[in-house]
Amino acid sequence: AQKVTQAQTEISVVEKEDVTLDCVYETRDTTYYLFWYKQPPSGELVFLIRRNSFDEQNEISGRYSWNFQKSTSSFNFTITASQVVDSAVYFCALRVVGGQGGKLIFGQGTELSVKP
Amino acid sequence: NAGVTQTPKFRILKIGQSMTLQCTQDMNHNYMYWYRQDPGMGLKLIYYSVGAGITDKGEVPNGYNVSRSTTEDFPLRLELAAPSQTSVYFCASLQTGSSSNQPQHFGDGTRLSIL
Numbered sequence: 001a002q003k004v005t006q007a008q009t010e011i012s013v014v015e016k017e018d019v020t021l022d023c024v025y026e027t028r029d030t031t032y033y034l035f036w037y038k039q040p041p042s043g044e045l046v047f048l049i050r051r052n053s054f055d056e057q058n059e060i061s062g063r064y065s066w067n068f069q070k071s072t073s074s075f076n077f078t079i080t081a082s083q084v085v086d087s088a089v090y091f092c093a094l095r096v097v098g099g100q101g102g103k104l105i106f107g108q109g110t111e112l113s114v115k116p
Numbered sequence: 117n118a119g120v121t122q123t124p125k126f127r128i129l130k131i132g133q134s135m136t137l138q139c140t141q142d143m144n145h146n147y148m149y150w151y152r153q154d155p156g157m158g159l160k161l162i163y164y165s166v167g168a169g170i171t172d173k174g175e176v177p178n179g180y181n182v183s184r185s186t187t188e189d190f191p192l193r194l195e196l197a198a199p200s201q202t203s204v205y206f207c208a209s210l211q212t213g214s215s216s217n218q219p220q221h222f223g224d225g226t227r228l229s230i231l
Contacts, residue, residue: 009156033217045206045222052217091158100174101147101166102210104220106158 002027004094006107013082014115021077021110023092029053032096034068034075035104039089048090051075082114118142122207122223129197129230137192137226139207147210148190149220150174150182152203159206165190197230204228 003026013019025034036048049059051068059066063080079086089111093104123138141148146167151159151174161174165184179201181193194201204227208220 004158035219037222043204043227044224047219047221050217050219093158100161101149101164101172102212102216102220103149103161103164103174104151104159106160108156108158 002029002094002096002105004092004105004107006090006092006110008110009108010111010113012113012115015084016081017114018078018080019082019112019114021079021090021092021112023075023077023107025073025075025092025094027094027096029096032094035093035095036066036075036077037091037093039091039109041088045091048077079112082112084114084116087112087114120207120209120221120223122205122226124226125224126227127229129194129228131197131199131230133197134193134195135197137194137205137207137228139190139192139223140188141190141207141209141221142188143209143211143221144187145209145211145221146187147212148184149208149210150180150190150192151206151208152176153206153225154203162192162205194228199230202228202230 005024032053034051038046065078067076089109091109092107120141149164150162153159163182165171204225207223210220
């Protein structure tokens with residue numbers, strides 16, 4: 001069975017602090033894809049990043065960085081120098097090959113609150 | 117570029133009423149999905165379609181029906197609304213299939229309350 005766990009339900013930080021959102025996944029498949037989505041207070045889902053199971057390179061995009069470690073089945077997301085606009089719910093998701101038409105398996109989400 | 121469009125954005129239903137949530141995409145994607153998001157939870161798959169005329173159940177299909185008569189449209193039908201179906205519903209589309217590393221494109225959601 002496949003599963004995604006985001007153990008942090010809520011995180012509150014003060015602006016300019018760094019924050020890491022944890023994501024742990026479970027799958028027996030050797031080929032899979034991982035995604036992060038942002039859901040701001042307006043409610044839409046915004047795609048942030050994808051990672052293939054065979055590509056363990058970390059990635060940095062501006063203040064965002066992602067650390068993918070297959071050895072620990074983790075795909076963590078770090079925001080550096082957080083800003084109020086980063087306040088949102090963040091979802092980690094997993095797609096396995098052949099699974100129900102490529103459905104995404106979502107974690108429960110982490111609600112990030114960045115206070116000024 | 118409209119992407120994935122869902123209507124309505126909000127709706128209140130009475131128990132036992134029926135309604136159809138509309139979803140249309142203009143990207144010629146062959147895969148489409150319906151998810152529901154309950155408070156404090158991630159999204160769960162209701163139904164999906166891999167092309168016109170082909171649909172299949174997801175994790176939580178009970179109480180819902182879908183059809184896919186065209187590539188563009190994938191409506192979700194609630195026949196007898198129940199309070200347990202109060203949720204936010206998201207439609208999504210994907211160009212290629214389960215082996216794709218492309219992200220799903222999501223609509224803005226329909227917030228449905230059943231009283």
